[in-house]
Amino acid sequence: MRQQYAIRSLVVMAGLMFVGVAIIVQILRIQNSEQAKIFLANGDIYAGEFRTFYPERGEIYDRNGHLLAGNRTVYEVGVSLTEMKDVDAMAYVLSVYLNMTQEEIKEKLLNAPETWTYIVVKDYVDAGAVSALQQVLKQLDEAGDNRLNGLGFKPHFTRSYPEKNLASNVLGFVTRDGRGYFGVEEKYNDLLAGNPVQMWVPRDPNKALDIPKVPNGTTLVLTLHRDLQAKVEGILDEALVEYGAKNGAIIVMDPKSGEILAMASTPRMDLNNYTDYFQIFDNGSAYNRSIGMAYEAGSVVKILTMAAALDAGVVTPETTYIDTGSITVGGITIQNWNRQPWGQRNMTECLQHSLNVCLAWVATQMGSPTFYSYMDRFGLGHRTGVDLADEAMGRLKVPGDSDWYPVDLGTNAFGQGVTVTPLQMMMAATAIANDGQMVTPHVLYAMIRDGHQYNVPSQYAGSPIKPETARTLNEMLAVSLQNESASALLPGYRVAGKTGTAQIPTPQGYDPNHTNVSFVGWGPVDDPQFMIYVWLQEPTTSIWSSETAAPVFSRVAEQTVIALNIPPDLVRLQYGSR
């Protein structure tokens, strides 16, 4: 009996084991079949997706923390074609909110390639329109209506410029492909944009940590002073109207550090509508005239000629020259601006009356090698290295160039035949205002990344002249300005500077009717804290700098001392002595 029972048990056990083994064999067979491979491959498709993570573009602030360029959310509105129920309803609703016709939308939805499962109807849709669409979706959902099934919204950032056209020439803009053009946006595009990361994103929640944190682009703090920039742009716009000038540029800079506090140029554009660029600008160099457009600046270059001559020991402030009204250099006769002789004049008076003949004589006394060596050290013919895109280089012809003639030594001495950008001229002038030391102009004050602020130090750009030369010329220019151009003066503050009125070269020679007027000046003379450059193109009310650019300098200087809290000399020196 017991034996029979044991046999039955064994039979049952064997049967069960057979079933178990059969199940395991079947599992293995299924798992390794051809169909299983197809299923696994299909499973992988749904296990995740390849996605590109774009970091948020870094913001741009002015030196006082005002946002100049930020980001705002816009949406990509799309439709999942597999989920779409009613094309007509979808086209009708979207046409109401997306500013598109129903036909346009239907065309997109019905003529999509067969393999596509999702189609973008419109991108860069404002949050307001999307919010209204979401409201419609919600109402339909509550009513159990599925006619808008498949409609989806994907948020992403786009560039926004809260100050619209303020400092537009400095900032540049970003197009929809995320690339910066002009100014800071182009120069620092790589820093601002950050590094997009493309990777496989698993849907498995157990692998959630595999999704990387994409660091945002670097935030930039500029040296610009927003309120001063607004004032300077206002003054420039008024000046163009008042003097009938075609265009212009004004720069305000700290001559000790090279920090650009304001940089205005015309025309400007609302950076939020960057597509207007092609209507506003003929060519890229006009986008920011301060750095992109080289021109013959005229008599402002005389300060560099005098600096070189003083530094080389060729002249002193007391050196006299008998001006007969003309001088011959290289076989060509050079005359004064009024074609009149000025008699015996010292060097300060030569600057004060802006005598071409005197300065041409000074250059001939130096000789070509010395003169051009100094001009090279002042940076003429070289880019300043300012951290803005599309800087022009200007042109300084030197002996040996095919188009250089001996007369150029005389004409270059008073700014004819040599082209500079306003910023180039300004950088050269920092050597005079800054005890002989030139600084590289820059607009980047600091970078912020991962919660740390990295300040950008000032960059020394050489010492073309000795400190004592700079101090001597500084004083000469202050004295000559007091006597030459009263309209440039600023009550309460002692300033130094020089006017420049330059004829405009054309293929037929110099235009006798139009001029470029410029002014470079700085103050207070004993401790320069600001330097201003003014350029007005072809003023019509007067062709002279002393009647156009000089008063503009004064107005800008007035706003600058207010914005920068620079007390009048009397107050400053009184407190400084305590």
Add this chain to the structure above:
Amino acid sequence: MQATQIIHAYRQAPWRVQRQYVGAFLLTVVVLALVAALYLDVTSRTALAGREIQELRAEIAALQRSNADLETELANITSSAVMQRRALELGYRPVQPGELDYVFVPGYVAPEPPILLAAADSPLHQQTLPEEYSQSLLEWLDEWLHSGGGLP
């Protein structure tokens, strides 16, 4: 002597030996079930935590967008042109140089441009979650064995 024999016979009774086998088998089954339940528990917790991480990431992204929108909106309503217009509407006018009084304050140092740390995005490190939330039981066991079997 007889009592000893009875006890010996009782211990060696076939049904008792079978029961021992059955007991050992059941014990194994129970242990395996416990391990499976524990594994299931840990796995489900990990999945939940992972899902929560995914949701938090989406929330962070939404908050970052909202933050950027608000920052830009604030900049719009405090832009130079808007502030100037509002100031004029309130009866203010631009100051003239002669109207300014400068006061000497001993020891005062003009403020440098501020550090804009508020503008920076604080770094969010990936390794903020402990490994317990991402490790399977087998991975933990493997690590434990490799570490010499001490307390983790």
